[in-house]
């Protein structure tokens with residue numbers, strides 16, 4: 450098949466490379482000329498393990514090309530896969546500007562029989578409206594094919610998804626067939642639904658995962674205040690298939706998907722006149738979680754934190770990515786800087802993106818030891834292996850008492866740290882009750 454992929458971010462680049470490796474002829478399109486040039490040279494403008502190799506293999510095999518939208522002058526092929534961004538508006542809705550521009554462009558270059566495959570996460574109802582208005586009369590088919598890959602494991606997730614969801618107009622076997630051929634060779638069950646249900650599956654998946662995270666975080670707050678261990682409690686839940694795989698308490702979810710998608714679902718409910726109290730609580734709990742380290746610092750050092758030196762370890766929203774979009778670290782660092790805290794932050798991969806997103810007063814330093822240098826407290830926000838497996842003896846020597854470590858991901862072992870002279874505080878761990886002051890709800 451010949452496939453045109455529109456939008457070369459985390460999803461589009463992974464999709465383009467994966468499809469080319471499966472033997473399809475792929476053209477990746479973007480409006481960012483620098484991005485197109487970087488990819489054409491076999492480099493990837495974001496950190497995603499294995500992606501650069503996959504892109505290079507596609508380029509070398511002659512199966513993959515990247516073009517700026519204005520330089521594209523050929524038929525788009527069997528399918529145009531849309532993977533442009535759907536960032537949040539100020540009101541929390543999904544901004545469909547990039548998606549609409551991409552669909553308009555596809556319509557201008559496409560012809561009858563082409564299938565628009567929507568990979569971008571768009572609110573339920575969007576595909577129906579695109580078919581009824583933007584694509585009406587163009588003879589172009591439409592399939593919703595939501596993407597479930599995880600940054601940091603995107604290449605592997607593309608190759609072995611747990612399911613492939615295809616939403617089409619009832620009876621549009623031709624569109625279904627194109628999406629199935631696109632994924633030929635991938636061993637995963639297909640679920641074929643109507644378009645709006647496929648869109649809802651994506652939102653419901655993210656909202657459910659976000660709910661599980663906020664749920665375990667609320668239970669962690671309770672554990673912390675009554676002296677129970679969240680590690681044991683989450684293990685106990687994970688041993689029952691009805692309550693799902695193990696999930697860790699921490700400073701909350703972040704990234705380019707969960708926060709915006711939960712808010713967009715909440716917004717959709719609002720405009721549909723449907724009450725979704727649970728989703729509201731999920732969002733509120735998550736917002737509170739992000740500031741737990743601030744409350745722990747206030748409790749340990751008294752109300753006024755001005756002049757305190759604090760090292761922040763990890764800025765990306767999770768390990769193995771350089772993505773800092775809506776990362777808990779951004780809210781926390783801003784709050785610390787506002788309090789007059791001297792912040793020294795480090796992340797193994799996300800420094801460039803963080804530099805653009807953080808206030809200039811936050812110093813970005815080249816390593817864990819530099820972040821710890823003469824700091825009275827450290828806050829771990831991303832459980833990178835490099836950070837978790839630091840030489841904590843050295844870190845202890847860099848710091849000054851009381852050497853507080855707030856482990857925002859419950860990734861460290863208090864039994865290792867405390868003998869080295871650290872004061873350890875985790876999230877809902879039995880040895881480290883969380884502060885019960887302001888903001889704990």
Ligand SMILES: NC(=O)c1ccc[n+]([C@@H]2O[C@H](COP(=O)([O-])OP(=O)(O)OC[C@H]3O[C@@H](n4cnc5c(N)ncnc54)[C@H](O)[C@@H]3O)[C@@H](O)[C@H]2O)c1
Pocket residue numbers: 455456457458459460461478479480481484518532533534535547548550551568569570571596597598599600705706
């Ligand atoms: N990032 C993830 O882990 C993930 C996972 C599943 C689904 N999604 C969804 O997939 C979509 C894409 O996410 P992302 O993180 O890859 O986005 P991104 O912001 O990283 O990339 C979007 C790309 O689209 C390009 N673009 C914008 N307008 C364009 C246009 N009109 N024509 C061509 N290119 C255009 C941008 O220059 C950018 O390179 C979003 O809807 C997101 O919610 C993301």
